[in-house]
Amino acid sequence: MRPAQALIDLAALRHNYQLAQRLGGGRALAVIKANAYGHGAVVCAEALPEADGFAVACIEEALELRAAGIRQPILLLEGFFAADELALIDQHQLWCVVHSAWQVQAIERAQLQRPLTVWLKLDSGMHRVGVAVDELQPLYQRLLASGQVAKVVLMSHFARADELECPRTLEQQKAFLNASAGLKAEISLANSPAILGWPQVHNDWVRAGIMLYGASPFAGQHAQAEQLKPVMSLSSQIIAVRELPAGEPLGYAGRFITARPTRVGVVAMGYADGYPRHAPDGTPVAVDGQRTRLIGRVSMDMLTVDLTDLPKAGLGSAVELWGQQVLASEVAAQAQSIPYQLFCNVRRVPLRYQH
Numbered sequence: 395m396r397p398a399q400a401l402i403d404l405a406a407l408r409h410n411y412q413l414a415q416r417l418g419g420g421r422a423l424a425v426i427k428a429n430a431y432g433h434g435a436v437v438c439a440e441a442l443p444e445a446d447g448f449a450v451a452c453i454e455e456a457l458e459l460r461a462a463g464i465r466q467p468i469l470l471l472e473g474f475f476a477a478d479e480l481a482l483i484d485q486h487q488l489w490c491v492v493h494s495a496w497q498v499q500a501i502e503r504a505q506l507q508r509p510l511t512v513w514l515k516l517d518s519g520m521h522r523v524g525v526a527v528d529e530l531q532p533l534y535q536r537l538l539a540s541g542q543v544a545k546v547v548l549m550s551h552f553a554r555a556d557e558l559e560c561p562r563t564l565e566q567q568k569a570f571l572n573a574s575a576g577l578k579a580e581i582s583l584a585n586s587p588a589i590l591g592w593p594q595v596h597n598d599w600v601r602a603g604i605m606l607y608g609a610s611p612f613a614g615q616h617a618q619a620e621q622l623k624p625v626m627s628l629s630s631q632i633i634a635v636r637e638l639p640a641g642e643p644l645g646y647a648g649r650f651i652t653a654r655p656t657r658v659g660v661v662a663m664g665y666a667d668g669y670p671r672h673a674p675d676g677t678p679v680a681v682d683g684q685r686t687r688l689i690g691r692v693s694m695d696m697l698t699v700d701l702t703d704l705p706k707a708g709l710g711s712a713v714e715l716w717g718q719q720v721l722a723s724e725v726a727a728q729a730q731s732i733p734y735q736l737f738c739n740v741r742r743v744p745l746r747y748q749h
C-alpha cells in the first residue's frame with residue numbers, strides 16, 4: 395500500500411481542548427466544522443467526552459455527529475440557510491446561530507416541539523455576518539417574547555485577534571459591550587487567538603478551533619501557544635533515490651537546478667494529498683527525524699527532497715511533511731498559506747488514529 399498517511403493523536407487533541415477550557419475559564423465549544431479541520435469530525439468528537447459542546451458550520455455536519463451518537467450540544471455556526479431546517483434543528487436539539495432578522499421571523503413562525511437555544515450574533519466590526527449594533531436589543535427582545543426560545547447566548551467574532559498589537563480586538567469588544575448593555579445573557583466572543591492571547595475577552599463560552607489541532611494562530615512565538623501539541627502528523631516514505639551531478643534540473647519546469655552533486659529522495663506525497671503545490675524550494679521536511687528541505691516543484695503524487703547531507707537516509711526512510719518535527723505552521727508560512735487551509739485540504743491519504 396502507498397505509505398502516505400495522516401496520523402491523528404487523540405491524546406494531543408484532548409490536551410489542547412483542556413488547555414482551551416482552562417485558559418477560557420468558562421465553558422468551551424470544540425469547533426469541529428469542515429470534518430474537524432480535516433482531522434475527522436466523528437472520531438474527534440468521540441475523543442472529547444468532556445467537551446461542553448461542539449460547533450459545526452451547517453446542519454449536514456451536525457446530523458453526521460448525531461447519527462454517530464454524539465449527544466452533547468452542537469451549535470450551527472452559520473445558523474439555518476432556509477426556514478425548513480428548523481424542523482430538524484428542533485428534532486435533533488441543535489443550537490443555532492441567528493445572524494439576520496429574517497431568521498428571527500422564521501423562528502417566530504415555526505412549529506416547534508421544544509423551545510430552541512439561540513446564539514444571537516452581533517456584527518461588532520468584522521462586517522461579514524451578524525446583526526447590526528442597533529438591531530441587537532430589539533431582536534433579542536423579539537426572540538424572548540416569541541415563546542419559541544429557551545435561552546439566548548450573545549456572541550460575536552473577531553477579525554484580527556491573531557494580531558496581538560492590533561487595537562481592533564478591544565474595539566470590537568467595546569462595540570459588543572455597548573450594544574449588549576443591560577442584557578442578562580451568557581456571552582461568547584473568543585476564538586483560538588483570543589483564547590490564547592486576549593484573556594480580557596474570554597466570558598462564559600470560548601470557541602476553540604485551530605488550537606484544538608495544535609497549531610498556533612500567531613505568526614510569531616507565543617508563550618501560551620507553546621503549550622499546544624500537534625495533533626496531525628502527515629507522513630510518507632522515500633520511494634526512490636537519484637544521484638544527480640551539479641547543474642541538473644529537477645522535476646516539472648526544472649524549477650530547482652542542483653548547485654552541487656545532489657542525492658534526491660522521491661516522496662510519495664503530492665498536491666492531490668493536500669500538500670501545498672506552492673511550497674517553494676527550502677520548505678522544511680523531516681526524513682528519519684532529521685530536518686532537510688523540499689527541492690523541485692511539488693507534483694500531484696510525489697515530491698522531492700534533498701538527501702545529500704543525510705547519507706543514512708534512503709529507500710523506505712520515514713518522511714514527515716508536518717507534525718512534531720516540522721510544524722504545519724512552518725510549511726504554511728513557506729507556502730503563503732495558513733495551517734487551517736493545509737489541514738482542511740488533506741485528502742486521499744488515510745486518516746489513522748492513535749488513542
Ligand SMILES: *Cc1c(COP(=O)(O)O)cnc(C)c1O
Nearest residue numbers: 425471551585586601602603604
Ligand atoms: C471557525 C470559527 C471559530 C474557530 O476559529 P479558530 O480561529 O479556528 O479558533 C470560532 N467562531 C466562529 C464563529 C467560527 O466560524
